[in-house]
Amino acid sequence: MSTEALRATALTKRYGRRTALAEVELAVPPGRIVGLVGPNGAGKSTLLQLICGLIEPSGGVLTVLGRRPGADPAAVGFVAQDTPVYAGLSVGEHLRLGERLNPRWDAALARRRIEQLGIDLRQRAGRLSGGQRAQLALTVAAAKRPDLLVLDEPAAALDPLARNGFMTSLVEFVTDLGASAVLSSHLLSDVERVCDYLVLLRDGRVQLAGEVRDILARHSGGLEEIALGYMTGGPR
Numbered sequence: 001m002s003t004e005a006l007r008a009t010a011l012t013k014r015y016g017r018r019t020a021l022a023e024v025e026l027a028v029p030p031g032r033i034v035g036l037v038g039p040n041g042a043g044k045s046t047l048l049q050l051i052c053g054l055i056e057p058s059g060g061v062l063t064v065l066g067r068r069p070g071a072d073p074a075a076v077g078f079v080a081q082d083t084p085v086y087a088g089l090s091v092g093e094h095l096r097l098g099e100r101l102n103p104r105w106d107a108a109l110a111r112r113r114i115e116q117l118g119i120d121l122r123q124r125a126g127r128l129s130g131g132q133r134a135q136l137a138l139t140v141a142a143a144k145r146p147d148l149l150v151l152d153e154p155a156a157a158l159d160p161l162a163r164n165g166f167m168t169s170l171v172e173f174v175t176d177l178g179a180s181a182v183l184s185s186h187l188l189s190d191v192e193r194v195c196d197y198l199v200l201l202r203d204g205r206v207q208l209a210g211e212v213r214d215i216l217a218r219h220s221g222g223l224e225e226i227a228l229g230y231m232t233g234g235p236r
Contacts, residue, residue, distance in 0.1 A: 033171065034199055079151045079154045107143070198227070
C-alpha cells in the first residue's frame with residue numbers, strides 16, 4: 001500500500017461561528033500508527049469524524065487512502081470511545097453479524113483472536129469486562145480487513161493491565177493486516193509506546209506532525225514531555 005494514509009490540504013470545519021479545525025495540512029505515509037493528541041477541544045474528534053466520512057468539511061480537501069472519505073466504508077475500521085458492542089448479543093453473534101455486513105470479513109482472524117483472548121463465544125457482550133469489550137470491538141473492526149483503523153480514545157476507561165493488552169493487540173492487528181491506524185488518546189504514555197507518527201492539535205490547528213523518531217531527534221526530552229510542551233503553548 002503506497003498511497004498516503006491521509007492527506008489534508010487547508011482542511012477546515014466550522015460549526016456555526018465556532019471553528020473546530022482551521023487550515024489543517026497533513027500528509028501521513030501508509031503503514032503508520034498515528035498518535036492523535038491534543039487538549040480537550042483541540043479538534044481531534046472532529047478530525048476523526050471527517051476521516052470516517054461521518055461529517056463533511058467546511059473547506060479544504062481531505063483524502064483517506066487516496067479517496068474521498070466514506071467512498072469505501074470497508075476500507076476503514078472504527079472503534080469509538082465507548083468501544084460499542086451489543087450487550088444482548090453473544091460474542092459469536094457479533095462475529096456472525098460482522099460476517100454478514102462486511103464483504104472483506106476474515107472469519108478465521110476473528111475467531112482466532114477471540115480464542116487467543118480466552119473469551120467464550122457464547123458469552124453475552126454485556127457480561128464481558130471492560131477490557132474484553134474493548135478487545136471484541138477491536139477484533140470486529142480488524143476482521144473487516146480495513147486498510148485504516150481509526151480509534152477514538154478506545155482505552156480511556158480501561159485499567160492499566162487491560163489497556164496494555166489492548167495496545168498490544170492494536171500493534172499486532174496493524175502488522176498482520178499491513179494497515180495504518182490513527183489512535184486518538186489523552187494517555188501520552190500509550191501514544192509513546194505504540195505510535196511511530198504523531199499529530200498534535202491545539203485550537204483546531206496542527207502544532208506538530210511527523211515521524212516520532214524525527215521529532216525525538218529535533219527536541220530534547222521524551223515524546224510525552226515534548227507533546228505536553230506543545231499543548232501548553234511551548235516549543236515551535
